Amino acid sequence: LLAGTASAQPTNPVPALVTRDGRHALMVDGAPWLMLGAQVNNSSNYPAMLPQVWPTIRAMHANTVEVPIAWEQVERKEGQFDFSFLDQLLAEARQNNVRLVILWFATWKNTSPNYAPSWVKLDNKRFPRMTNAKGETHYALSPHSHATLEADKRAFVKLMEHLKAADPQNTVIMVQPENEAGTYGSVRDFSPVAQKAFDGPVPQALLTRFGKRPGNWKTVFGADADEYFHAWSVAHYIDEIAAAGKAVKPIPMYVNAALAAAFGRQLANSYASGGPVHHVIDVYKAAAPSIDLVAPDIYARDHGPYLEYLRLYGRPDNALMVPETGNAAEFARYFYPVVGKGGIGFAPFGMDDTGYYNFPLGARTLDAATLDLFARNYRMFAPMMRHWARLAFAGKTWGVxxxxxxxxxxxxxxxxxxxxxxxxxxxxxxxxxxxxxxxxxxxxxxxxxxxxxxxxxxxxxxxxxxxxxxxxxxxxxxxxxxxxxxxxxxxxxxxxxxxxxxxxxxxxxxxxxxxxxxxxxxxxxxx
Ligand code: N0T
Missing domain, CATH: 2.60.220.20 (putative beta-Galactosidase from caulobacter crescentus)
Structure with a gap:
């Protein structure tokens, strides 16, 4: 209309996680947002599946959907990128009036490289797997491989560049780099390159965080050394990817945890060692400053451990978000303590009609009655979610x-x-x-x-x-x-x-x- 009024044009603020007085808000379109979320099944990330996604999402009254984008799907041939599924997903999400959280399935998906392209997961020489304590090849990719990091990072940056161009309206409000990172069956990588780092000095950021004097990993962290070392290595690797992505478009990024037992301490090779389990949250905070929060995937059905996980992950320095939880009937009620504790989001897993049920983690089958236990919460909260999110950010909410x-x-x-x-x-x-x-x-x-x-x-x-x-x-x-x-x-x-x-x-x-x-x-x- 007038020359020089560019600054008067409506701006579209990029989503952000803000923290004030130890409380948190996920800002979407400039105001706190409560994620009434749902996560689709793992293999629902192809256009042909979307017609079996939206009816479930609509029935739930979800306002945010978490969907995987796989490295193998966007870079099947090295250096050739295809974001057609993302484009389709963006268009259909907008038609359905929901926001998206993108899950980047790449170096680690439930710790394995299955979602990496063939040219990565079949090439141990270029993209080395870890070595276990016995010197055997372990299934997981090593966090100590520069080549793997650079390849994953390059694809992730392409994804973020595509988002920056294709999503000025910020339909995508968060990104999760990797999925349930860490390693089952080996506390850390014992390859020569990893061992050399393990025998070397503990990084200053970690010493500062823990108030420790310099030394090598074993002398500084004793019995925790192996796991802390692996957590640092994995977190640092993910942080580099996240930082490179944020340099393109700085939307909030989080990592999700395959949890260790809520009470007591298990042997590290019995859970995803090196992943963001609760007793290494501080390692992640020191190693991954570009990660806005670490989040628990809660499949524990019992009230005691469930509430304990909420306590462990909801901290003044860590916003509470449950990016995955079981979709069986008894999980629906946990929405209330999550929102009561000021959580920014809650999402049952496996919410589509593609016919897969992850029982015993979730429902045996997702029947209408089960679905409605989740839907009734979202139906009631949807019209007041902005109001609620503001009150939660002010610390004025409770829930049981x-x-x-x-x-x-x-x-x-x-x-x-x-x-x-x-x-x-x-x-x-x-x-x-x-x-x-x-x-x-x-x-x-x-x-x-x-x-x-x-x-x-x-x-x-x-x-x-x-x-x-x-x-x-x-x-x-x-x-x-x-x-x-x-x-x-x-x-x-x-x-x-x-x-x-x-x-x-x-x-x-x-x-x-x-x-x-x-x-x-x-x-x-x-x-
Ligand atoms: C979750 C989901 C999906 C024998 C499981 C939980 C999702 C991932 N993993 O359906 O795979 O992508 O984040 C792992 C829990 C392991 C428990 C093993 C019990």
Whole structure:
């Protein structure tokens, strides 16, 4: 319209992970975003499969889909690149009004090089595999090969260049370089080149992070030396790839972990050693400054370990995100502690209709009833996800999932500051009976503080009561006003009715109906 108004054109900020006061937000289009995610099956990364992806994604009401892009698919012949699937994926994601997370399956996919092109995975001479402690060839590619790193990096940079050109609207909001990196069956690479590095000095960044004095790996880290060395080597390799990609387009990048046991310490050759398991998060932080966060793939069904993983990975220096979780019914409720702890995203794995089910990790079959347990959460949260993400970034959210440990007595407590909320599971709505748990563990509840003495409360298959946290205040709490309503497509609150009487006198009941409440609490002197 006018010359020199270029700066007045609408800008499209690149997605970013921001941290403030030890809390995190994934900024998408300039505001915090809550990833109501889903990950497709591994081999759904071809155009012919997409018609079997979108119906499931739509049924879930997901707003973000995680899809692999494989090195073998974009560079089948060395130096010849083909991003036609990515183009198709971008177009169809936009039609379906969802954002994307790209999973770069390359040097390591569940630790193996199966997704590397044939010219890589069949050429041990040029792209060496690791050597185990016995001197035998190990299946995994070595993180100490410069040639492998350069080849992977070159393809990844091409991918990011393509994204930069083909995705000015940032349909892709995050990228995951590699997938479940690390190594099964050998704690580290014992090849001569690796051994030489192992006998050499520990890098300064790691010494600083751990407050250690200089030395070689064994003298500095003792029993942890082998695994820390491997974690450093793998993380550093991925960091170089991520940094080169970010130099093209600086969108958030994360790595996902095939987890070690939540409690206790296993032998390092019994899990993906060198991957971002919880006890090496600090190694990753030192080795991979270009990686925005490390994330747990949680397939543990039990409440205890699940919550422990959330605790281990949700840190002031590490945003909580669950990029993969089981798609069996009992995983759906874990959405609530994730969003309650300010998590930026949650994604069940295997969400398409291509006929593969990774039981016992996930569902035996993804039937409609199972799918709907995930869908009901997203349906309810979709219109308020921006609102929720802002509140989470401000540290004003809580959430619980139905526990299965008998010691928990079907009860979870949330300390909200001035108030305490107690959630119980498997009780009649009148609330005089003891909680016995739901027929299957489906209960989940999230609470956000939206104003003084006022809370947004939403969930399913849960009862909740509020009380003053200070039981000796000489005051009694009452429900001043409880509004039931919903958020509209613009994210504004729409009042439907006031809850009172039986609906509030004995506690608030969340059933299988989607229910969002605004609960205003009050108190009076006397008890
Ligand atoms: C996950 C998924 C996919 C015997 C498994 C979990 C995804 C990857 N890996 O369906 O392969 O790409 O990130 C590995 C869990 C191993 C447990 C072995 C139990």
């Amino acid at each position: 999932a139905e526990p299965t440990d008998p010691k928990a007595e079907h009860r979870q407590v949330m300390e909200l500051g001035k108030y305490r909320a107690t959630a119980t599971f498997g009780q009649y709505q009148f609330g005089v009976d003891k909680p016995t748990g739901n027929p299957q563990p489906t209960g989940g509840l999230a609470i956000a503080e939206i104003g003084p003495d006022e809370y947004l409360v939403a969930g399913f298959d849960t009862r909740v009561t509020f009380a003053l946290a200070d039981t000796k205040s000489g005051r009694s709490m009452l429900y001043d006003r409880i509004e039931e309503g919903h958020y509209d497509a613009q994210g504004d609150w729409v009042f439907d009715r006031v809850l009172n009487g039986d609906q509030t006198d004995y506690g608030l009941n969340f059933t299988g109906r989607p229910q969002v409440l605004h609960v205003k609490l009050g108190s009076y002197k006397g008890n």
